[in-house]
Amino acid sequence: MKCNLAVIKGDGIGPEIVEEAMKVLDAVGEKYGHTFSYEQILMGGASIDVHGKPLTDEALEIARNSDAVLMGSIGGDTSTSPWYQLPAQLRPEAGLLTLRKSLGLFANIRPAYLYEELKEACPLKDEIIGDGFDMVIMRELTGGLYFGERHTEEVDGVRVATDTLTYSEEEIRRIAVKAFDIARKRKKHVISVDKANVLDSSRLWRSVVEEVAKDYEDVTYEHMLVDNCAMQLVNDPGQFDVILTENMFGDILSDEASMITGSIGMLSSASLAEGKFGLYEPSHGSAPDIAGQDIANPIATILSAAMMLRYSFDLDEEAAAVEKAVKDVLADGYRTVDIMSEGMKQVGCREMGSLIIEKI
Amino acid sequence: MKCNLAVIKGDGIGPEIVEEAMKVLDAVGEKYGHTFSYEQILMGGASIDVHGKPLTDEALEIARNSDAVLMGSIGGDTSTSPWYQLPAQLRPEAGLLTLRKSLGLFANIRPAYLYEELKEACPLKDEIIGDGFDMVIMRELTGGLYFGERHTEEVDGVRVATDTLTYSEEEIRRIAVKAFDIARKRKKHVISVDKANVLDSSRLWRSVVEEVAKDYEDVTYEHMLVDNCAMQLVNDPGQFDVILTENMFGDILSDEASMITGSIGMLSSASLAEGKFGLYEPSHGSAPDIAGQDIANPIATILSAAMMLRYSFDLDEEAAAVEKAVKDVLADGYRTVDIMSEGMKQVGCREMGSLIIEKI
Numbered sequence: 001m002k003c004n005l006a007v008i009k010g011d012g013i014g015p016e017i018v019e020e021a022m023k024v025l026d027a028v029g030e031k032y033g034h035t036f037s038y039e040q041i042l043m044g045g046a047s048i049d050v051h052g053k054p055l056t057d058e059a060l061e062i063a064r065n066s067d068a069v070l071m072g073s074i075g076g077d078t079s080t081s082p083w084y085q086l087p088a089q090l091r092p093e094a095g096l097l098t099l100r101k102s103l104g105l106f107a108n109i110r111p112a113y114l115y116e117e118l119k120e121a122c123p124l125k126d127e128i129i130g131d132g133f134d135m136v137i138m139r140e141l142t143g144g145l146y147f148g149e150r151h152t153e154e155v156d157g158v159r160v161a162t163d164t165l166t167y168s169e170e171e172i173r174r175i176a177v178k179a180f181d182i183a184r185k186r187k188k189h190v191i192s193v194d195k196a197n198v199l200d201s202s203r204l205w206r207s208v209v210e211e212v213a214k215d216y217e218d219v220t221y222e223h224m225l226v227d228n229c230a231m232q233l234v235n236d237p238g239q240f241d242v243i244l245t246e247n248m249f250g251d252i253l254s255d256e257a258s259m260i261t262g263s264i265g266m267l268s269s270a271s272l273a274e275g276k277f278g279l280y281e282p283s284h285g286s287a288p289d290i291a292g293q294d295i296a297n298p299i300a301t302i303l304s305a306a307m308m309l310r311y312s313f314d315l316d317e318e319a320a321a322v323e324k325a326v327k328d329v330l331a332d333g334y335r336t337v338d339i340m341s342e343g344m345k346q347v348g349c350r351e352m353g354s355l356i357i358e359k360i
Numbered sequence: 361m362k363c364n365l366a367v368i369k370g371d372g373i374g375p376e377i378v379e380e381a382m383k384v385l386d387a388v389g390e391k392y393g394h395t396f397s398y399e400q401i402l403m404g405g406a407s408i409d410v411h412g413k414p415l416t417d418e419a420l421e422i423a424r425n426s427d428a429v430l431m432g433s434i435g436g437d438t439s440t441s442p443w444y445q446l447p448a449q450l451r452p453e454a455g456l457l458t459l460r461k462s463l464g465l466f467a468n469i470r471p472a473y474l475y476e477e478l479k480e481a482c483p484l485k486d487e488i489i490g491d492g493f494d495m496v497i498m499r500e501l502t503g504g505l506y507f508g509e510r511h512t513e514e515v516d517g518v519r520v521a522t523d524t525l526t527y528s529e530e531e532i533r534r535i536a537v538k539a540f541d542i543a544r545k546r547k548k549h550v551i552s553v554d555k556a557n558v559l560d561s562s563r564l565w566r567s568v569v570e571e572v573a574k575d576y577e578d579v580t581y582e583h584m585l586v587d588n589c590a591m592q593l594v595n596d597p598g599q600f601d602v603i604l605t606e607n608m609f610g611d612i613l614s615d616e617a618s619m620i621t622g623s624i625g626m627l628s629s630a631s632l633a634e635g636k637f638g639l640y641e642p643s644h645g646s647a648p649d650i651a652g653q654d655i656a657n658p659i660a661t662i663l664s665a666a667m668m669l670r671y672s673f674d675l676d677e678e679a680a681a682v683e684k685a686v687k688d689v690l691a692d693g694y695r696t697v698d699i700m701s702e703g704m705k706q707v708g709c710r711e712m713g714s715l716i717i718e719k720i
């Protein structure tokens with residue numbers, strides 16, 4: 001198989017972690033007879049530095065014409081980096097938002113699970129962890145407050161700012177279908193999160209989810225209010241299989257969920273369009289403070305590449321091989337500094353990548 | 361002093377926990393020479409059952425003419441209670457939202473701290489708890505998505521729902537002032553939470569907070585993105601003193617913060633208007649499953665009554681006496697079932713109230 005990837009190395013630790021993911025893809029290609037070609041594009045701060053804006057039309061077109069996008073991470077330190085002196089629409093994050101919307105990447109999938117080997121790093125007590133947890137957050141990514149009309153005006157000399165949260169039933173239906181589809185391949189339980197006691201958009205969300213659920217008699221589901229969900233993630237993470245929610249709630253809850261695993265350096269994500277196209281990036285940020293020191297953890301990016309193999313190229317066996325390689329390296333006791341614990345062997349970013357390749 | 365209170369017992373465990381708080385206020389009155397008069401009004405499910413709506417104009421007027429409102433909790437089981445078959449604006453919660461808006465209760469204060477005695481119930485590991493944590497969430501309560509224009513329409517046969525998030529600089533300024541004022545009496549640190557990399561309302565929020573901060577040179581402050589805050593609460597709760605945020609983010613983060621204390625049965629809240637008027641209620645819900653069994657924990661409501669003494673009546677000494685009485689009863693080893701642990705003495709709702717009174 002020939003896979004044409006657009007690659008966004010991005011800012012901070014982005015370049016070094018993407019390097020390792022590319023090495024892993026090449027190893028997979030060699031073993032299973034696929035070719036991965038990479039066309040690099042700039043986005044975020046790296047693009048601002050060269051082009052004065054976070055995403056050029058040319059870069060966007062290259063991404064659009066690729067089979068899938070592999071990304072590191074973008075952005076810098078918001079209080080010290082000059083990128084954050086720019087108007088909002090020229091900052092690094094604006095590039096990512098434009099890319100998501102332009103490429104129709106409406107379904108953001110973020111797994112959050114406890115690695116048995118990294119249990120010590122989990123901030124929750126053992127009684128709460130119980131038998132562990134393993135959930136997927138299915139976040140709507142191209143609607144809601146992120147992409148609604150917004151403006152700031154002066155009314156009688158007083159500044160007033162407005163953002164708009166809009167969802168159509170079609171936007172809700174397509175993400176709900178994705179959530180139920182993925183639940184079917186997992187523990188068959190969907191928790192749809194909203195604020196239906198306050199928001200019209202949440203009430204529509206509920207009613208569409210209920211319609212979609214009718215087509216999935218083998219999948220159970222329930223509704224949960226967002227405030228309650230923020231509590232339940234801390235209180236009893238084991239109850240969740242698939243969490244389905246809108247854009248802003250998903251932003252907050254997926255970050256909370258990633259933190260309770262205690263190992264955000266391990267968590268991948270996929271942002272999918274209709275069909276097979278998708279963008280794959282780690283759940284964590286660009287960590288500018290440790291950039292360029294060869295100490296970043298490349299595993300989240302490598303596992304994102306595995307998700308790419310599975311979702312964009314239907315290479316399930318290859319994806320599983322990458323995931324198993326990661327597990328084996330952890331079992332052998334190798335750790336990057338962020339997940340280091342007593343008695344383990346500490347390695348850098350590049351060495352971690354090489355160890356994983358050896359296992360493939 | 362003569363204090364005229366409107367009392368909303370509400371639904372579920374509301375009546376029993378409010379009874380105990382009233383007993384405590386009477387004991388304070390006796391000892392310190394104050395009179396508390398109580399006018400009961402219906403709100404939530406209790407009002408729906410009698411009047412067909414969650415808050416009548418008459419009840420609202422009584423609340424408006426009182427010196428302060430003491431409240432239990434409202435609402436029932438959303439999947440089984442007939443109240444949730446009603447249209448949204450007739451459900452129990454709608455009464456509370458109307459009350460907040462009509463009485464101008466814009467500043468919601470929710471303390472979240474670890475009780476040394478209840479450390480075992482905290483879901484976080486000891487390494488994360490460290491020396492404990494003690495924060496206050498200052499949530500804007502009458503603006504944002506909760507009270508913006510909303511509607512659901514059909515566009516070409518497709519349902520589309522819209523909610524609006526609006527803030528004026530005046531709404532932001534008055535809540536920011538409250539946050540910095542309270543920080544001054546505490547550890548002098550404000551973390552203002554927003555999503556300024558996406559929302560116009562958050563960018564206005566930031567700029568107004570920065571203006572207000574100039575008047576508080578003795579208080580340090582920083583901005584934090586809401587997704588990061590949801591992580592930091594789990595990762596390092598000790599870093600927070602005062603969290604300042606808008607309505608919806610505050611709903612989510614205050615519930616998350618209350619859960620990480622491990623003892624939501626202990627957490628009070630105050631919702632203040634300009635001046636001295638306020639509504640005081642526990643942070644927890646109406647727990648219909650344990651209602652009427654005399655096992656609910658009345659402490660959150662009793663501590664809310666203490667907040668009332670402090671904020672609405674300037675009775676600092678009396679408030680401190682109530683808080684100390686609660687601490688002493690815990691130190692003596694008495695626990696309601698929700699906070700029970702080995703070696704402690706389990707008591708019911710009424711007995712817990714009586715024990716606290718004895719200490720006053």
Ligand SMILES: CC(C)[C@H](C(=O)O)[C@@H](O)C(=O)O
Pocket residue numbers: 093096097251557558587
């Ligand atoms: C960078 C930012 C705009 C983005 C978001 O809020 O979606 C990030 O937090 C994420 O979750 O991918």
Ligand SMILES: CC(C)[C@H](C(=O)O)[C@@H](O)C(=O)O
Pocket residue numbers: 197198227453456457611
């Ligand atoms: C009952 C509900 C409308 C309310 C809110 O969302 O404000 C509650 O969750 C709270 O936090 O007081």
